[in-house]
Amino acid sequence: MYDQELLQKIISETVAPDAGRVDHEGAFPRAGIDALAAAGVLALTVPTEFGGGGFGMAAAADVVRQVSAACGSTAMVVAMHFSATAVLAATGRNDVLREIGRGQHLTSLxxxxxxxxxxxxxxxxxxxxxxxxxxxxxxxxxxxxxxxxxxxxxxxxxxxxxxxxxxxxxxxxxxxxxxxxxxxxxxxxxxxxxxxxxxxxxxxxxxxxxxxxAGMDIALAAVLPSFLVLNASASVGLMQSVTRQTVAHLVGTRLEHLDQTLAQQLPARVTLATMQIQTDRTRTLVEDALVALESGREDAPLLVLEVKAAADDSAALVADLAMAACGGAAFRKELGIERRFRDSRAARVMAPTTDALLDFVGRALTGLPLMDA
Ligand SMILES: Cc1cc2nc3c(=O)[nH]c(=O)nc-3n(C[C@H](O)[C@H](O)[C@H](O)COP(=O)(O)OP(=O)(O)OC[C@H]3O[C@@H](n4cnc5c(N)ncnc54)[C@H](O)[C@@H]3O)c2cc1C
Known part of the structure; x- marks a missing residue:
């Protein structure tokens, strides 16, 4: 596996502490991206002969999930970079792959x-x-x-x-x-x-x-699987972190007049359970899609179309439930939950949008071409 410890160190020492400022100022997360590049994380999917890690999509998805748990903006920059890198690898653009391998090149779509x-x-x-x-x-x-x-x-x-x-x-x-x-x-x-x-x-x-x-064929073979799975992984990371934050708030916040925590209130626990189930459901679907892709399973193309549509709606729901469970405290900025709530809205409008994906899934099930000219 790639260096998980180094990745966690970059996330906890650079990406997470900068996430609030990045959101507040609308600033590009340069420090986090540079640290990920220097550690070889941005070269994770580049073949080893060009200086990369030679890892597949499962490793890329895991990185995006973990980064997303700390900062959605950084995760999406990384997801776009990995998706564009997939095209460069598929089309043999070796000069740029070498630059990425050296940690000197960020690409996008x-x-x-x-x-x-x-x-x-x-x-x-x-x-x-x-x-x-x-x-x-x-x-x-x-x-x-x-x-x-x-x-x-x-x-x-x-x-x-x-x-x-x-x-x-x-x-x-x-x-x-x-x-x-x-x-x-x-x-x-x-x-x-x-x-x-x-x-x-x-x-x-x-x-x-x-x-x-040949652009459409390359997009379907290289960009689409990568972008859909990585975008869904970003949503899973967001859901995992917002659920953890909600647990911490519910357990750590007291109603003094009752001598109870918020976690001791039944509605809060029901909301939290719904969040956890949605999160685990989506995580499982993404993991299954990755296994299907890597083993060439017959249902892989359909699952790839499903994952982002499923994750888009789950992320929006889970972040919405976190806002409800944590109440006024979440409405303010200090918990960071309202940032995740706003971030969670992006996935649905990123193309293929949720609407388009539901259409694609329906088309795939009924034998129609994925998209009209
Ligand atoms: C944070 C963020 C980052 C992005 N980064 C990139 C990037 O790096 N590269 C890139 O290329 N793009 C990027 N995009 C653009 C994204 O992929 C979409 O193209 C864009 O968000 C679509 O917005 P729009 O207003 O143009 O959608 P419109 O096409 O105007 O659609 C508006 C709504 O109508 C729905 N709709 C449209 N047509 C149909 C139809 N035929 N059937 C059903 N529903 C339909 C859509 O689903 C959508 O909900 C990014 C978007 C966001 C939000």
Missing amino acids: AFSETGSRSHFWAPVSTARVDGEDVVLDARKSWVTAAHEADSYVWSSRPLQADEQMTLWLVRTGSEGLGYPGQFDGLGLRGNDSCPVTADGVRVTPADMLGADG
């Missing part, structure tokens, strides 16, 4: 667009050949770590292929990239999930990830 919004499978942004170069024009609506990443895995319409999508590696700092605005979100406030525009950004044909028009 630039899929969602102003034009096609949450329908990530239908980019409207363009790529065209101009001499030796390829020119990209786009209005990306959300890119996590937009100002802070070293590269984006970027979707566009194909150059020529009669398909929906081609993928590119776009290095940040490329001329023509624009950042029209800062991220001031309800939750995951340290994510730096900003719009990014491309006005005549020049890349080379070698920056194409996979073949022209």
Whole structure:
């Protein structure tokens, strides 16, 4: 296994203490990301020949879960990085894998667009050949770590292929990239999930990830399983931590006139039990999906579609119940529960959104194509 002790040390000494400030200021969690990079955690899924850990998705999911228990923003930056890294590995972008292996490269996904919004499978942004170069024009609506990443895995319409999508590696700092605005979100406030525009950004044909028009197949094979499982793992981490916090509050808070704790009140225990059951249910589903994926089980594709939809709603419910169980104390910032409540809302609107996933699951069950063109 990877160095669990080192990961826990980074989480407890850097990520957790900074989580409140990251949320309050909407600041990128730079110290935590740098510490994770220096410890080789961001290179966990990079093949060993390129200096990485050579671990699979289960290890990545475990890291995201543990980081998320301390800071949702840091966890989501890491989840995006692992998902984009999966594309780089699948398409043999070894130079960037080596940079990640050295702990010197953070990457992210630039899929969602102003034009096609949450329908990530239908980019409207363009790529065209101009001499030796390829020119990209786009209005990306959300890119996590937009100002802070070293590269984006970027979707566009194909150059020529009669398909929906081609993928590119776009290095940040490329001329023509624009950042029209800062991220001031309800939750995951340290994510730096900003719009990014491309006005005549020049890349080379070698920056194409996979073949022209193969973007959707790569997204389905590499991005989708990774992003769905990691996003669900982030939700599990959030649920585990908010449930632990609720236990601590209920056990440690007294009604002096009754000489009892809040935990001695039946409604509080019922709420807490519901939180624990939802958390364990979701954790079990995610773990089963990982086993199914790694063993190539027949139901793996369906479970992968299910996990994020299940986790999105469970996280929102569990965080909501934590707010109820801890009452006015949770409404204030000092417990940190209202931060988790706000963070929990993000998963449902991150594409594939819960709505889209429920549709995908229904389509998969009834033999329809996953998405319409
Ligand atoms: C914190 C955060 C970080 C993000 N980071 C990234 C990132 O790094 N990279 C990236 O590419 N994107 C990122 N996104 C964007 C995300 O993936 C979605 O694209 C975006 O949140 C969708 O919002 P929208 O308003 O454009 O949705 P819209 O498409 O306008 O949808 C609005 C609502 O309608 C529903 N809806 C839309 N169409 C249908 C339909 N056909 N059937 C049923 N329901 C439908 C949706 O589910 C949604 O609830 C991020 C989003 C968040 C919140």
